[in-house]
Amino acid sequence: MKVALIGSGGREHAIAYKLIDSDQLEKLYILPGNAGTARLGENVNLDINDNSSVLQFCKNRNIKLVVIGPEKPLVNGLSDLLRNNSIKVFGPSSTAARIESEKSYAKKLMKKYNIPTADFVEYSSDEYSNAIGYLKSTTYPKVIKANGLAAGKGVIICNSKEEAEKTLIDIFKNKIFGKSGDKIVIEEFLVGDEASIFAITDGEKFETLPSAQDHKRIGDNDTGKNTGGMGSYSPAPIITPKILGEVEEKIISPILCTLSKENNKFIGCLYCGLILTKDGPKVIEFNCRFGDPETQSVLPLLEGDFLELLYSAASGSLNAKSIKYSGGSSVCVIAASKGYPDSYKTGYRITGFEKINDPEIVIFHSGTKFKGNILLTNGGRVLGVTSIISENNITEARNKAYNAIKKIQFTDIYFRRDIASKAIEAK
Numbered sequence: 001m002k003v004a005l006i007g008s009g010g011r012e013h014a015i016a017y018k019l020i021d022s023d024q025l026e027k028l029y030i031l032p033g034n035a036g037t038a039r040l041g042e043n044v045n046l047d048i049n050d051n052s053s054v055l056q057f058c059k060n061r062n063i064k065l066v067v068i069g070p071e072k073p074l075v076n077g078l079s080d081l082l083r084n085n086s087i088k089v090f091g092p093s094s095t096a097a098r099i100e101s102e103k104s105y106a107k108k109l110m111k112k113y114n115i116p117t118a119d120f121v122e123y124s125s126d127e128y129s130n131a132i133g134y135l136k137s138t139t140y141p142k143v144i145k146a147n148g149l150a151a152g153k154g155v156i157i158c159n160s161k162e163e164a165e166k167t168l169i170d171i172f173k174n175k176i177f178g179k180s181g182d183k184i185v186i187e188e189f190l191v192g193d194e195a196s197i198f199a200i201t202d203g204e205k206f207e208t209l210p211s212a213q214d215h216k217r218i219g220d221n222d223t224g225k226n227t228g229g230m231g232s233y234s235p236a237p238i239i240t241p242k243i244l245g246e247v248e249e250k251i252i253s254p255i256l257c258t259l260s261k262e263n264n265k266f267i268g269c270l271y272c273g274l275i276l277t278k279d280g281p282k283v284i285e286f287n288c289r290f291g292d293p294e295t296q297s298v299l300p301l302l303e304g305d306f307l308e309l310l311y312s313a314a315s316g317s318l319n320a321k322s323i324k325y326s327g328g329s330s331v332c333v334i335a336a337s338k339g340y341p342d343s344y345k346t347g348y349r350i351t352g353f354e355k356i357n358d359p360e361i362v363i364f365h366s367g368t369k370f371k372g373n374i375l376l377t378n379g380g381r382v383l384g385v386t387s388i389i390s391e392n393n394i395t396e397a398r399n400k401a402y403n404a405i406k407k408i409q410f411t412d413i414y415f416r417r418d419i420a421s422k423a424i425e426a427k
Contacts, residue, residue, distance in 0.1 A: 004030075004066045010292055016041060019040075034367075034368050058085075065087075065089070065311050071288055100287045109262070116282040118143070118188045120188070141189040195212065195236045197239070198298060203259075203267045210234045210325050211238075215419055227340065232296065252272060271290065293381075296330075296384040332364070334383070336380055344380055387401040387404070
């Protein structure tokens with residue numbers, strides 16, 4: 001079959017990396033793709049936020065399945081338009097995607113149907129004085145989140161009233177998150193280890209993939225600003241079979257049933273951002289798509305036909321037996337541009353690939369481009385240097401990833417030095 005993959009980041013490179021293993025794949029198009037995906041299929045320079053152009057492309061190429069990577073096209077209704085034109089889509093409708101695009105919507109659903117999550121209040125920008133009053137009366141720390149999409153950066157932990165009031169001014173007055181911050185959610189600060197679970201679903205049945213742990217902060221030891229993610233590893237040892245069973249029973253199954261009840265049946269990848277508290281696992285956030293960079297460490301650990309898994313979900317009859325966990329482990333370390341997640345420069349030459357001869361290393365491209373035959377930086381997160389080993393040994397996988405990333409060179413390269421250290425220290 002002919003498949004169109006929507007997106008241009010490391011997540012999409014990792015998805016393409018698995019899709020091309022399928023005997024069912026006739027041709028893979030990546031819209032618009034990056035320098036890495038160009039070697040796995042055909043990149044198509046097309047505006048993925050122009051729904052009608054994407055639809056016309058899919059019709060002209062006789063596309064049988066569209067896999068949507070980023071959240072914005074989902075929120076903007078691309079999957080709805082394609083489905084209305086009899087094209088199968090792996091990705092939820094725009095209304096189901098509200099579970100990510102509107103945090104207050106997701107929180108209200110969880111409260112209504114008793115899905116474990118942090119207590120919260122919400123305020124819009126025209127309720128500024130009321131929000132300030134709440135911040136003066138509450139206890140700390142507190143977590144303040146932009147209600148809308150903020151590329152994974154719209155979460156700020158405030159340890160004092162002063163920090164919280166400054167954050168409120170930044171979001172409501174200085175518009176640091178634009179319209180996404182016109183409403184905020186203020187949550188209790190939960191204590192525990194975090195983990196990510198992907199559930200592939202046809203809206204009713206679902207299959208969970210190997211667990212992962214993301215590293216959001218820019219600095220070692222989880223310091224500094226939130227980013228889109230500086231690295232990940234899989235599987236996360238804190239997600240035991242018992243805990244996974246609890247997550248499936250008390251979180252994933254209920255939220256899928258809830259969305260169906262609300263006439264927002266969810267088809268695609270439900271991302272569950274979890275925290276393991278003393279009272280059990282609770283939801284930090286839901287996303288409506290694969291996480292980045294967790295995808296780069298999770299998908300390489302799958303054996304079987306990944307395309308069949310996604311196609312069956314999109315067709316309304318999930319074939320969970322099409323894939324299985326390999327039993328191995330993976331660590332992804334992000335090579336970023338210095339200055340990210342704030343301002344940074346691009347256009348620097350990337351070298352060192354030829355020095356990496358380890359077959360257990362795959363380099364996923366995030367922000368890259370070719371100028372002629374020269375590979376250049378083209379984003380804040382540039383590469384995901386990823387180890388994939390056959391045994392579940394995070395220590396060995398971590399060592400391999402760091403040995404490889406040290407050979408990559410470009411001006412202003414930056415990466416965290418402690419990715420996966422939590423898993424190793426927990427042993």
